[in-house]
Amino acid sequence: MNGFRLEPRAHSPWWLNVLLPLAAVIATLVLCSGLVVLAGANVLTAYTKLFLSSLSTAFSLVETVVKAAPLVFTGLAVTVAFRAKFWNIGAEGQLLAGAMAAAFIGAREGLPAWSLVPLMIAGGALAGSVWALLPAILKTRYKVDDVVTTLLLNFVFFYGMMALLDGPWKDPLSGYPDSPDIRMEAEFPILLRATRLHLGVLLAALATAGVWLMLRHTTLGFEIDAVGENPNAARYAGINIAAVTLLTAGVSGALAGLAGVGEVAGIHFQVMAGLSPGYGYTGIVIAMLARLNPIGVVPAAIFFAIIITGAEAMSRATGVPVFLADVIQGMSLITMLAALMLTQYRIRWNRPEHE
Amino acid sequence: MESPPLLEMRGIAKRFGDVQANDGVDLTLNGGDILGLLGENGAGKTTLMNILFGVYAPDRGRIAVDGRTVRIHSSADALAHGVGMVHQHFHLVPRHTVMDNLMVGQSGRGLRLDRGFALERMGEIERSFGLRLPPDVRVGDLTIGEQQRLEIMKALIRGARILVLDEPTAALTPQEADGLFTALRAMAGRGMGVVFISHKLHEIIAVTTRVVIMQHGRVVAETANDDTVSKMRLAELMTGHEITPPSKVSTTPGAVRLRIDNLQTRGGARPSLKGICLEVRAGEILGVAGVSGNGQAELADVIAGVLPVSGGTLEINGKVVSRLTPREVQALGVGRIPEDRMGTGLITSLPLRSCMVLPRIRERRFSRCGFLKHGAIGRFADQQIHSFGIQSAGNRVRTGTLSGGNLQKALLARELAWEPTLLLAAQPTRGLDVAAARFVHQRFLDLRGREGAMVLISEDLEEIFSLSDRIAVMFEGRIMDVLDIHDATVARVGLLMAGVREAA
Numbered sequence: 001m002n003g004f005r006l007e008p009r010a011h012s013p014w015w016l017n018v019l020l021p022l023a024a025v026i027a028t029l030v031l032c033s034g035l036v037v038l039a040g041a042n043v044l045t046a047y048t049k050l051f052l053s054s055l056s057t058a059f060s061l062v063e064t065v066v067k068a069a070p071l072v073f074t075g076l077a078v079t080v081a082f083r084a085k086f087w088n089i090g091a092e093g094q095l096l097a098g099a100m101a102a103a104f105i106g107a108r109e110g111l112p113a114w115s116l117v118p119l120m121i122a123g124g125a126l127a128g129s130v131w132a133l134l135p136a137i138l139k140t141r142y143k144v145d146d147v148v149t150t151l152l153l154n155f156v157f158f159y160g161m162m163a164l165l166d167g168p169w170k171d172p173l174s175g176y177p178d179s180p181d182i183r184m185e186a187e188f189p190i191l192l193r194a195t196r197l198h199l200g201v202l203l204a205a206l207a208t209a210g211v212w213l214m215l216r217h218t219t220l221g222f223e224i225d226a227v228g229e230n231p232n233a234a235r236y237a238g239i240n241i242a243a244v245t246l247l248t249a250g251v252s253g254a255l256a257g258l259a260g261v262g263e264v265a266g267i268h269f270q271v272m273a274g275l276s277p278g279y280g281y282t283g284i285v286i287a288m289l290a291r292l293n294p295i296g297v298v299p300a301a302i303f304f305a306i307i308i309t310g311a312e313a314m315s316r317a318t319g320v321p322v323f324l325a326d327v328i329q330g331m332s333l334i335t336m337l338a339a340l341m342l343t344q345y346r347i348r349w350n351r352p353e354h355e
Numbered sequence: 356m357e358s359p360p361l362l363e364m365r366g367i368a369k370r371f372g373d374v375q376a377n378d379g380v381d382l383t384l385n386g387g388d389i390l391g392l393l394g395e396n397g398a399g400k401t402t403l404m405n406i407l408f409g410v411y412a413p414d415r416g417r418i419a420v421d422g423r424t425v426r427i428h429s430s431a432d433a434l435a436h437g438v439g440m441v442h443q444h445f446h447l448v449p450r451h452t453v454m455d456n457l458m459v460g461q462s463g464r465g466l467r468l469d470r471g472f473a474l475e476r477m478g479e480i481e482r483s484f485g486l487r488l489p490p491d492v493r494v495g496d497l498t499i500g501e502q503q504r505l506e507i508m509k510a511l512i513r514g515a516r517i518l519v520l521d522e523p524t525a526a527l528t529p530q531e532a533d534g535l536f537t538a539l540r541a542m543a544g545r546g547m548g549v550v551f552i553s554h555k556l557h558e559i560i561a562v563t564t565r566v567v568i569m570q571h572g573r574v575v576a577e578t579a580n581d582d583t584v585s586k587m588r589l590a591e592l593m594t595g596h597e598i599t600p601p602s603k604v605s606t607t608p609g610a611v612r613l614r615i616d617n618l619q620t621r622g623g624a625r626p627s628l629k630g631i632c633l634e635v636r637a638g639e640i641l642g643v644a645g646v647s648g649n650g651q652a653e654l655a656d657v658i659a660g661v662l663p664v665s666g667g668t669l670e671i672n673g674k675v676v677s678r679l680t681p682r683e684v685q686a687l688g689v690g691r692i693p694e695d696r697m698g699t700g701l702i703t704s705l706p707l708r709s710c711m712v713l714p715r716i717r718e719r720r721f722s723r724c725g726f727l728k729h730g731a732i733g734r735f736a737d738q739q740i741h742s743f744g745i746q747s748a749g750n751r752v753r754t755g756t757l758s759g760g761n762l763q764k765a766l767l768a769r770e771l772a773w774e775p776t777l778l779l780a781a782q783p784t785r786g787l788d789v790a791a792a793r794f795v796h797q798r799f800l801d802l803r804g805r806e807g808a809m810v811l812i813s814e815d816l817e818e819i820f821s822l823s824d825r826i827a828v829m830f831e832g833r834i835m836d837v838l839d840i841h842d843a844t845v846a847r848v849g850l851l852m853a854g855v856r857e858a859a
Contacts, residue, residue, distance in 0.1 A: 219722045226713060236661060236693050237714040238682030312521040
């Protein structure tokens with residue numbers, strides 16, 4: 001009669017953790033179906049195309065997995081950072097930093113061929129780290145808000161990169177604002193013949209296991225959770241919060257950097273403006289859907305890979321613009337955040353006490 | 356001829372998951388009553404008051420004010436029915452003046468504050484209840500006691516006829532508490548009803564007219580506060596069994612464990628310490644009394660290495676430790692029970708097992724080369740849960756699901772497991788019920804008996820007096836005096852807490 005109100009929950013049952021992401025996704029699809037209708041298509045046909053086209057053939061299945069690799073990396077990067085409440089919105093910039101480093105190293109003629117791949121991996125991870133450490137130092141030293149700095153540094157990096165690509169680092173052969181191609185020997189080996197399944201996919205799987213191991217089984221993971229959940233208590237317990245934050249930022253940036261390395265060494269073999277269609281930002285949605293669980297990042301990343309690859313097929317078949325994929329990404333973050341509230345509150349309907 | 360009671364709660368029931376927090380609670384409050392509401396933690400007092408305040412909707416039951424059934428969905432509803440509440444933590448705007456805070460949310464008078472109207476109402480409250488505050492002082496400049504008075508005045512100005520006070524004396528000097536009691540009696544004298552929630556039994560006896568005791572979500576006893584009521588009797592009614600006071604054997608203080616000489620800190624946002632000199636020996640408990648915010652928390656932080664020293668010396672076991680990190684101080688055998696167990700002691704969202712090893716996770720026992728030894732952590736947690744009788748469904752439950760008493764036991768178990776040579780404890784029994792507090796006290800005395808040294812910071816003078824060998828009183832970042840327990844009286848300590856030094 002008087003509507004409803006939110007009441008704090010004493011306990012949140014475990015099945016909510018599984019149910020919530022699913023519910024968020026379903027709610028997103030329902031909400032977005034309005035847009036599909038507006039685009040003049042049949043909702044069922046559009047969604048079928050969206051989901052099934054990327055799973056229908058062996059080739060498209062592999063393509064989906066390849067697409068998921070950078071998303072797994074950025075999802076992990078955000079997961080690690082958010083666990084320590086280091087609000088890294090900057091995976092996009094860190095990814096580009098990794099990509100730039102990889103493209104630079106991969107194009108060096110003077111280096112021995114065997115050293116290129118390991119150097120690109122190490123250099124890309126390091127570059128991502130450095131770009132993430134910058135805001136982390138500002139946060140720990142001067143208490144500068146990390147949301148703002150990590151976000152804005154994305155633009156600093158992107159436009160800095162574009163200035164380079166349009167100037168001193170422009171590919172002399174193509175004349176486009178692209179970097180020169182990396183050497184053949186620098187390309188990631190292909191794991192499955194006649195596909196694009198490259199080494200980066202394997203690295204993403206290894207990184208998932210590594211992050212899980214770190215969070216679950218190391219003192220660093222323990223301290224990351226302590227700092228993230230209650231920095232005051234962590235400080236009183238003798239944990240060095242600044243050190244943990246910096247380490248977290250370094251690991252997070254390295255993971256994002258590896259996403260960039262994979263894209264350069266496995267897919268594009270150069271750096272250009274469209275290298276990342278917002279993988280760093282999608283990583284945030286993925287991490288939230290995964291509830292900051294590294295294992296959960298994998299299905300969440302695959303889900304978005306399906307949508308991103310499926311959007312093309314859907315668009316061709318039904319005329320719904322590919323941008324629906326972006327809307328779904330944004331909408332699922334919002335629905336997931338709303339759903340997360342239900343882990344702490346329950347809805348009570350106000351009703352008269354006497355019937 | 357009989358008028359209906361001021362407030363009547365009938366058959367109130369509320370369930371949270373598996374816990375029946377309120378199970379058919381009946382409560383009657385008449386005008387002129389000061390009702391003491393007693394019960395162990397988790398007995399359901401807070402839930403009951405939250406239902407009265409519209410925070411929770413009851414599953415069953417009925418609330419009536421002046422005999423008329425009312426439905427309360429929010430604190431605004433509660434106030435509209437004349438129910439006011441003074442929480443443990445105040446809801447004031449520090450930058451506003453007393454008058455601004457009083458008039459916040461007062462409707463129907465246009466956008467501008469009507470100064471004349473406000474002064475008039477403040478005058479009425481002073482005449483009726485003897486409560487007075489200067490109208491133009493900023494809230495940030497008031498003492499805790501004055502802020503509480505302001506909260507009460509706020510409730511009165513909004514027309515409260517039923518006033519609920521939750522642990523109102525936790526941060527008051529004995530003299531301030533007496534002032535509060537006088538005001539409460541004046542309210543009762545004018546036909547208002549007061550519900551007084553406290554764990555301090557002597558206050559319940561001093562101020563209430565009737566006592567209601569809750570246990571496991573039910574009212575288990577109700578008695579008029581007459582000559583038959585004693586502290587022991589109330590404690591027994593509350594816990595359902597007899598309570599023995601802690602036994603304190605005499606010890607001879609041993610070697611100096613903590614020496615502080617002319618210690619200073621730079622304040623900033625927190626009160627600064629101005630030349631503290633103290634000494635604590637093995638087998639000794641030094642009580643530190645004072646109204647909160649006079650530097651006690653800072654003293655503990657400085658000793659624990661959390662707050663930097665800006666002058667003077669700090670020695671633990673004969674070693675100068677002024678520049679050590681918290682972890683290095685721990686390694687010297689210093690245990691710490693912080694004031695705010697949910698905020699700085701434990702991490703409520705982590706599993707209990709993690710909290711049990713939080714400060715020691717880097718030690719060989721719990722990790723090797725950066726990898727956690729989950730088995731050892733679990734065994735250690737189970738051991739502590741068992742030996743301290745912590746009520747918990749295993750070591751993997753979220754720490755926050757434990758009751759206040761069990762949280763404190765967990766914290767205590769964690770620190771005592773390492774047999775500290777020096778234990779710092781702040782407000783160790785705040786919010787604990789009698790039985791849990793006794794348990795904690797006995798553990799402290801046991802430690803003292805085993806040649807442990809302890810600094811006990813507390814606002815509860817009863818606790819200070821029953822445990823300490825010597826009492827240091829802090830005021831505005833200074834030690835006013837250190838009294839031997841045999842020379843100390845509540846009145847003397849109370850005056851020192853207020854910053855008054857007796858004429859020599």
